[in-house]
Amino acid sequence: MIPEGWAGLPFFAKDWPGIAARLAMEPGPVYPPKDRIFTALEMCPPEAVRVVILGQDPYHTPGKADGLAFSIPQGFPGRLDSLGNIFKELQADLGVARARTDLDDWARQGVLLLNTALTVRDGAAQSHKGIGWDKLVAEVLAEIDKAPHAFLLWGGPAQKLAARHLAHPGHLRVETAHPSPLSVHRGFFGSRPFSRVNGWLAARGEKPVDWG
Secondary structure, rough: OHHHHHHOOOHHHHHHHHHHHHHHHHOOOEEEEHHOHHHHHHHOOOHHOOOEEOOOOOOOOOOOOOOOOOOOOOOOOOOOOOOHHHHHHHHHHHOOOOOOOHHHHHHOEEEEEEEOOOOOEEOOOOOOOOOOOOHHHHHHHHHHOOOEEEEEEEOHHHHHHHHHHHOOOOEEEEOOOOOOOOOHHHHOOOHHHHHHHHHHHHHHHOOOOOOO
């Protein structure tokens, strides 16, 4: 279950056993499913990461969280909320009309879709915010900080994490409001994050992300 490429992080020896024990004691469902908790890290080992999108905690609705920040399994019948607004901005920015809701294809291109808490209790947003996931996120960001990467920092929590843990002067940091329906009109719409990332990658001689 521990993602091979990140297995050397101290978190997995020091902190993960205690978190795993706590999760096993939860009386009700925890999301995402146990085998999807580390999907973001499994799909993006350190050497593959090119772009980082920091989310907050997984969706707390049954069947919605899949281990990638903002991603929703294809065919989910409920509302898309933040993801729907991300897709609206994608279309306005690049003219891409995306219908696929799972973001596995982004992850395979080196987009690390990392939530700052990797689990959540059913129906209780941010219920696992303080159980130790912050230690893993800090270690992951420290590893990524060794070289320039593009960061999409949507909302205050992501921006504060970046301010604390990122120091490399070569990063691209796109900082805007969160795409949540509650804040999307405060600067997320019109921010053109996808073209800005691709322009930065192209300037470095790297292949742009196919966001469609």
